[in-house]
Amino acid sequence: MPAAATAAEEKKSVKPATDMAANARSAILMDADSGTVIYEKNSTEALPPASITKIMTMLLVMEALDQGRLKLTDKVQTSEYAASMGGSQIFLETGEEMTVDDMLKGVAMASGNDASVALAEKLAGSEDEFVKMMNAKAEQLGMKNTKFANCNGLPAAGHVSSAKDIAIMSRELLKYDRTTKYTGLYQDYLRKDSPKPFWLVNTNKLVRFYTGADGLKTGFTSEAKFCLSATARRDNLRLIAVVMGEPNTKTRNAEVSHLFDYAFSQFTNVPIFKKGETIGTLNVEKGKTNKVELVAKHPYSVLLRKGDAGKGIRHELAISDLKAPIRAGQPIGKLIVYRGNEVLTEFALEAPADVARAGWWKLFKRSAGKLFLAD
Numbered sequence: 001m002p003a004a005a006t007a008a009e010e011k012k013s014v015k016p017a018t019d020m021a022a023n024a025r026s027a028i029l030m031d032a033d034s035g036t037v038i039y040e041k042n043s044t045e046a047l048p049p050a051s052i053t054k055i056m057t058m059l060l061v062m063e064a065l066d067q068g069r070l071k072l073t074d075k076v077q078t079s080e081y082a083a084s085m086g087g088s089q090i091f092l093e094t095g096e097e098m099t100v101d102d103m104l105k106g107v108a109m110a111s112g113n114d115a116s117v118a119l120a121e122k123l124a125g126s127e128d129e130f131v132k133m134m135n136a137k138a139e140q141l142g143m144k145n146t147k148f149a150n151c152n153g154l155p156a157a158g159h160v161s162s163a164k165d166i167a168i169m170s171r172e173l174l175k176y177d178r179t180t181k182y183t184g185l186y187q188d189y190l191r192k193d194s195p196k197p198f199w200l201v202n203t204n205k206l207v208r209f210y211t212g213a214d215g216l217k218t219g220f221t222s223e224a225k226f227c228l229s230a231t232a233r234r235d236n237l238r239l240i241a242v243v244m245g246e247p248n249t250k251t252r253n254a255e256v257s258h259l260f261d262y263a264f265s266q267f268t269n270v271p272i273f274k275k276g277e278t279i280g281t282l283n284v285e286k287g288k289t290n291k292v293e294l295v296a297k298h299p300y301s302v303l304l305r306k307g308d309a310g311k312g313i314r315h316e317l318a319i320s321d322l323k324a325p326i327r328a329g330q331p332i333g334k335l336i337v338y339r340g341n342e343v344l345t346e347f348a349l350e351a352p353a354d355v356a357r358a359g360w361w362k363l364f365k366r367s368a369g370k371l372f373l374a375d
Contacts, residue, residue: 020262021255025225025245028163029259031269031303032171032231032238034345038263038303043167046145046160047244050219051088051111052229053153053161055169056134058107058217061100061119062176069123072101076122078114085113087154090190090198092118102190108182109200111218116152127151141168155221163242170216170229170240175298180231183207184214205249206230210257212264216240226252232260236269236301269301270310272337279335279349280317287324287355294352302337302344312339319349324357 021027026042064070078092090106092114106115120130134148143165149156173179186208190198206213212232219227226246232239241259246252273279273296282292304310319333335347
């Protein structure tokens with residue numbers, strides 16, 4: 001689960017005094033690495049999210065790809081139901097096949113409602129089953145003001161989310177490196193080798209016009225108005241900005257740009273661990289493997305104002321006593337970052353792999369070995 005800013009951080013107030021998203025019904029600005037909230041406005045209000053919903057759809061697909069349950073080259077066949085979706089679409093025909101790779105482009109760039117349903121059916125068998133997966137993931141991530149009724153954001157009773165929840169799932173999606181290879185593209189083609197190639201143009205114009213922007217998802221319905229979950233990276237700082245209920249695209253893009261400008265001018269990230277670095281070693285009592293290396297699956301860093309050199313930053317691992325069996329993804333403790341004696345932020349840590357319980361013979365040999373070493 002993404003680590004939120006601690007109470008100590010919130011008291012220090014990294015937040016600006018002015019309302020930088022004056023026209024938005026709700027908004028939030030977050031550091032993607034640490035989860036620190038820089039600015040928020042009505043961020044927990046449950047509102048219709050429109051096509052920003054597709055961030056969760058893409059997240060579940062990325063998870064499946066990462067776990068090997070799905071491949072980019074897998075073919076996805078379009079059902080009659082998927083082809084019947086209105087609104088934004090890539091005009092899939094019943095029975096038409098596309099790869100997961102192309103379907104993802106259709107979702108990320110063209111906001112294809114039809115492609116979203118086709119992917120949902122491929123992964124879960126039906127949209128209804130996929131929506132159950134979406135809501136389960138939202139609960140797991142601590143998205144307290146979200147309830148999904150479909151996988152694409154078309155208007156539906158009770159289908160709501162909040163700016164804060166959208167930032168949380170956006171942050172989770174960004175942990176998958178391949179995400180921005182789709183969301184950061186401005187234009188591409190589908191059906192390239194067919195008689196009817198389909199030109200894709202990203203609905204998020206910031207990826208072309210704002211330096212560093214490479215995602216994530218736009219949304220619009222007459223009820224939701226104009227929404228956007230945007231991300232941009234400059235140097236070692238990646239930001240997430242979410243605005244909901246904006247009056248038009250021009251205002252929406254201008255206010256998100258303003259949020260980004262403020263944060264890039266005022267803040268920097270101090271890295272604690274880079275992706276792939278070893279955080280520590282886990283001791284697992286009575287496990288088939290009694291030691292497991294804990295490697296950073298994503299960057300761990302703290303947000304500081306520019307000019308603050310980050311002196312006095314230190315970190316500690318607070319790991320629970322682990323006894324086999326343990327399962328991959330199981331909460332095991334946290335990484336705590338301090339400046340002096342002050343807690344700056346905390347990161348939840350999860351077990352990197354399954355560890356089964358060792359058999360009695362292995363435990364006996366292990367204990368016997370220790371006795372001989374003791375002699």
